[in-house]
Amino acid sequence: MAVITYREALNHALREEMERDDRVFLVGEEVGVYGGAYKVSQGLLEKFGERRVVDTPICESGFTGVGIGSAMVGLRPVVEMMTFNFALVALDQIVNHAAKLFYMSGGQFPIPLVIRGPGGPAHQLAAQHSQSMESYFCHVPGLKVVRPTTPRDAKGLLKSSIRDDNPVIFIESETLYGVKGEVPDDADFLIPLGVAEVKREGRDVTVIAWSGMYYRVLEAAEEVEKSDGISVEIVDPRTLRPMDTETILGSVRKTHRVLVAESGAGFAGMGSEIAAFITEHAFDELDAPVERLFGADAPMPYARNLERLKTPSKELIIDELRKLCSV
Amino acid sequence: MATTKSGPAALARGDAAVGLALLEQMQLIRRFEEKAAEMYALGKIGGFLHLYIGQEAVAVGAMSALRPDDYAIAGYREHGHILAKGGDPRRIMAELFGRKDGVSKGKGGSMHMFDREINFLGGHAIVGGYLPLAAGVGFAIRYEDRQRVILCFFGDGSVPQGEFHESLNLASLWKLPVVFVCENNRYAMGTAIQRALAQTDITKFAAAYNMPGEACDGMDVFSVRDCVGRAVARARESKTPTLVEARTYRFRGHSMRDPAAAVYRTKDEVEEEKQRDPIVGLRERLRAAGLLDEAAWDALAERVEARVNDAVAFADASPEPPAEWLTADVYA
Numbered sequence: 001m002a003v004i005t006y007r008e009a010l011n012h013a014l015r016e017e018m019e020r021d022d023r024v025f026l027v028g029e030e031v032g033v034y035g036g037a038y039k040v041s042q043g044l045l046e047k048f049g050e051r052r053v054v055d056t057p058i059c060e061s062g063f064t065g066v067g068i069g070s071a072m073v074g075l076r077p078v079v080e081m082m083t084f085n086f087a088l089v090a091l092d093q094i095v096n097h098a099a100k101l102f103y104m105s106g107g108q109f110p111i112p113l114v115i116r117g118p119g120g121p122a123h124q125l126a127a128q129h130s131q132s133m134e135s136y137f138c139h140v141p142g143l144k145v146v147r148p149t150t151p152r153d154a155k156g157l158l159k160s161s162i163r164d165d166n167p168v169i170f171i172e173s174e175t176l177y178g179v180k181g182e183v184p185d186d187a188d189f190l191i192p193l194g195v196a197e198v199k200r201e202g203r204d205v206t207v208i209a210w211s212g213m214y215y216r217v218l219e220a221a222e223e224v225e226k227s228d229g230i231s232v233e234i235v236d237p238r239t240l241r242p243m244d245t246e247t248i249l250g251s252v253r254k255t256h257r258v259l260v261a262e263s264g265a266g267f268a269g270m271g272s273e274i275a276a277f278i279t280e281h282a283f284d285e286l287d288a289p290v291e292r293l294f295g296a297d298a299p300m301p302y303a304r305n306l307e308r309l310k311t312p313s314k315e316l317i318i319d320e321l322r323k324l325c326s327v
Numbered sequence: 328m329a330t331t332k333s334g335p336a337a338l339a340r341g342d343a344a345v346g347l348a349l350l351e352q353m354q355l356i357r358r359f360e361e362k363a364a365e366m367y368a369l370g371k372i373g374g375f376l377h378l379y380i381g382q383e384a385v386a387v388g389a390m391s392a393l394r395p396d397d398y399a400i401a402g403y404r405e406h407g408h409i410l411a412k413g414g415d416p417r418r419i420m421a422e423l424f425g426r427k428d429g430v431s432k433g434k435g436g437s438m439h440m441f442d443r444e445i446n447f448l449g450g451h452a453i454v455g456g457y458l459p460l461a462a463g464v465g466f467a468i469r470y471e472d473r474q475r476v477i478l479c480f481f482g483d484g485s486v487p488q489g490e491f492h493e494s495l496n497l498a499s500l501w502k503l504p505v506v507f508v509c510e511n512n513r514y515a516m517g518t519a520i521q522r523a524l525a526q527t528d529i530t531k532f533a534a535a536y537n538m539p540g541e542a543c544d545g546m547d548v549f550s551v552r553d554c555v556g557r558a559v560a561r562a563r564e565s566k567t568p569t570l571v572e573a574r575t576y577r578f579r580g581h582s583m584r585d586p587a588a589a590v591y592r593t594k595d596e597v598e599e600e601k602q603r604d605p606i607v608g609l610r611e612r613l614r615a616a617g618l619l620d621e622a623a624w625d626a627l628a629e630r631v632e633a634r635v636n637d638a639v640a641f642a643d644a645s646p647e648p649p650a651e652w653l654t655a656d657v658y659a
Contacts, residue, residue: 025470051470057500062493065459070467072448072460073398096453097460103656105441105449106432110659141657165659 001184007177009151010040010116013158014078016187018048021076024162027054027063028080028117037082038118038177064090064115068098068167071111078162084119084171085129091136098167099142114161116170120211121263121311123175127299130307132264137169138241138273144168144193145241147210151181153238156191164193175212196244198251202233204325205257208248208274210236213261213312220317230325240270248274249282256287257324263311266294291324293317342549343618346609347627349391349548350619353383353606354631356407359416362635363406363423367583371643372423376437379407381578384605385510386411388551389478389573392559396446398477400461403438403452408480413445416634417641426645433648434656448477454515455481455488458507462494465503469566476504476562478555484515486532487523495536495570504562506555507570510545512577517591533570545575546603576600 004012018024025048026041032055035042045053056063060081067077081087087094094115101109122130137145144166148154154172161168183189199214200221209217214236221232235251237243252258258278260271271292278290293312300310360378367376379386382404390399390411401408409419414430422429423437430442431450438452448464451457461479468475485491486509498505509529513520520527533540539561543554551573558569578601580588588597613619 057496059493059497061490062459062462062497065457065490065494066463066466066497069448069460069463069465070470071463073464073467075467075470077463092453092456093459096456097451101449102659104431104435104439105443106430106434107656107659108431108441108443109448112659144658 001182003180004151004183005177006151006154006172006179006181007038007040009155009183010158010172011042011044012183013155013162014041014044015047017159017162018044018052020187023074023076024078025052025054025075026078026080027056027067029056029058029082031055031080036080038174040177041080060086060089061093064093065097067113067115068093068101068111071113072101072109076112076162078114078116081115081117083129083174084117084133085131087115087117087133094137094143094167094169095140099140102166103142110165111167112165113167114158114170115167116158117172118174118177119171120173121175121300124302124304124307125300126302130300132262132295134171134240135264135268135270138270142167143241144239146170146193146239148172148238149176149199149211149214149236151179151183153191155183156189157193157238160190160193163190168193171211173211191238193239194242194244195239196235196237196247198233198247199236200232200234202231202255204231204255205259205321206233206235206251206255207259207261207321208235208237209261210238210240213263216312216314217261217317220314220321223314224318224321228322228325230321232321243274245277245281248278252278252282253285256285258286258290259293259320259324260290261293261312261317263295265297266292267297269294288324291320293320343613343616345391346549346613346618349387349552350606350609350613351627351631352387352411353548353609354628355416355634356383356387356410357606358631358635359410359420359638360406362639363420364583366423366639372437373425374436375403376423376583377404377581378579378583379404381600381604382510382512382545382575383407384548385508385545385551385573385575386480388548389480389508389555391552392556393476393478397475398446398448398464399480400448400457400464400477401450401480402454402457402482402485404482405440405450405480406437409440409442409447409450412442412447414440414442414447416638420638420642421645424642424645425647426642427648428641428645432652434652455485455490458485458490458494459497461505461507462497462503465498465505465568466501468504469502474563476506476559478506478508480508480510482515483509483511483513483520483529484518484523485509486529495532495538495568498568499536499538502566503568504566505568506558506562507568508555509570509572510575511572512575514577514581514591516581517585519591529572530570538568538570540570540572542572542574545573546605546608548605548609576603
């Protein structure tokens with residue numbers, strides 16, 4: 001077990017899977033010579049050469065389609081989006097092609113494809129480079145959606161995504177690349193897709209959170225435990241589609257109170273979906289309505305003070321936990 | 328005896344067998360499509376049905392330049408392409424009927440025909456959207472150092488779309504064995520080419536992307552076969568992509584919901600284009616060369632008729648897909 005960064009964990013996952021399987025290749029903008037816009041692919045060009053680490057011109061639709069086409073005939077591409085914001089240029093490729101080909105062809109053409117890169121709120125990158133998009137992709141049957149939180153998650157989930165036979169949307173985070181944590185060195189260390197993790201055990205309330213929001217919730221949980229004696233359990237779904245509803249419902253049965261905290265939009269957001277299935281499947285277990293915290297209903301502003309207001313703050317989370325537990 | 332206006336006047340002896348085989352394939356597509364139109368009128372086929380009638384020489388001529396292990400990908404007017412690649416008319420008709428034995432298990436329909444066994448990669452209904460997939464297949468061929476090629480068929484309606492340009496650029500930049508076959512039938516649905524493209528000579532886009540570009544007579548199966556054959560050879564031997572423009576014409580409307588096709592083009596124009604009918608043209612040439620007499624044509628037409636009728640009977644007998652298939656094959 002080594003302590004490495006989230007960025008290194010992703011790099012190791014790519015390196016190991018490319019070593020393991022010649023059909024795996026990395027394609028995207030600046031992944032080779034530049035070493036990755038966020039340096040995730042650093043050193044891979046030197047190790048694997050231009051055949052398998054492929055720099056592209058700026059054409060997200062084009063190179064995503066190249067990944068899909070190559071997957072149709074047996075390769076296992078990893079397509080890097082410099083940021084997930086640019087994946088919107090390729091949304092037709094992802095939704096109409098990658099997600100549907102297996103179904104439309106009557107099961108003849110699986111698409112083993114990973115589309116990965118950073119997404120979600122970043123630091124003062126403004127509206128077109130800083131937004132949470134997981135709910136868009138979660139809406140599409142045929143896609144899997146992964147949102148790794150820790151370096152360990154990043155490595156184990158990326159390796160599983162690369163070995164999966166379906167198109168996987170793998171959304172990292174600019175704000176997490178430098179986060180350090182313990183990560184197994186074992187080349188066969190995998191975290192299965194569709195399995196949530198109880199990242200903090202607690203008795204009084206369950207908070208469901210992932211990616212950067214998890215760390216904010218964790219701070220809030222420690223604080224509120226000290227100040228109010230509220231014991232918070234944190235469940236990280238890790239894979240948003242398919243969602244591990246069993247682990248979430250298990251926690252609900254234990255605490256009977258739930259908060260979903262996300263940085264994305266509230267309207268038709270992830271929290272809406274999670275709150276709905278908890279209500280449908282564990283209504284009798286609830287001592288209070290499922291609460292949601294989500295981003296303000298506006299694009300991401302640039303100004304530092306406004307940016308801070310855009311996503312749920314630690315203070316807001318603490319307030320919400322106190323309210324929930326006083327019911 | 329008249330021959331096609333633009334094709335070579337005489338057929339070489341060696342082309343005889345090839346010519347007869349191509350004629351039979353074109354006739355199969357023609358009659359298959361006419362039968363599909365009948366079945367649509369009877370309500371056996373639903374949704375959109377885009378007929379290939381008039382353009383048969385393009386798919387047949389181009390596919391005849393391929394080996395069986397080569398790939399082909401096409402748009403939503405693709406019944407002719409999958410038939411020309413060697414698809415089974417029975418399973419293709421069953422797909423149109425939305426039945427269990429359809430090539431895509433009844434889940435794709437007219438616009439989404441796939442057949443892995445013959446390397447037919449669809450069947451795509453986002454105009455221009457699948458051109459990057461063709462580049463991806465070319466990428467995989469190069470990656471695995473194979474000697475295969477992929478033919479990518481699309482219409483003039485794809486040319487203004489961004490993916491056309493991205494795909495040609497990538498194919499040329501990376502030297503991918505892709506032959507882009509633009510079937511220019513002069514209308515993107517109801518929009519005439521001069522209302523859609525600032526540059527209506529489509530071969531000129533090849534120069535912009537530094538690849539060979541060549542036009543052929545899309546109503547002459549040998550013109551298409553020769554032109555695509557040269558492009559396939561370049562792709563196979565030197566991984567050079569080519570843009571082929573096959574100048575053709577669609578005799579029917581855009582789909583069965585555009586039966587008259589009269590708003591955006593004149594009746595006179597359609598009648599004039601029908602004089603270039605690729606099947607009539609080839610038949611005349613074979614007859615003039617003494618390679619096809621009346622009895623041989625009748626026998627050919629009868630064989631085709633029997634196959635088409637058999638396809639309909641097969642489709643009719645095939646059950647509907649079982650309810651549990653609704654949510655099957657969403658994930659691999």
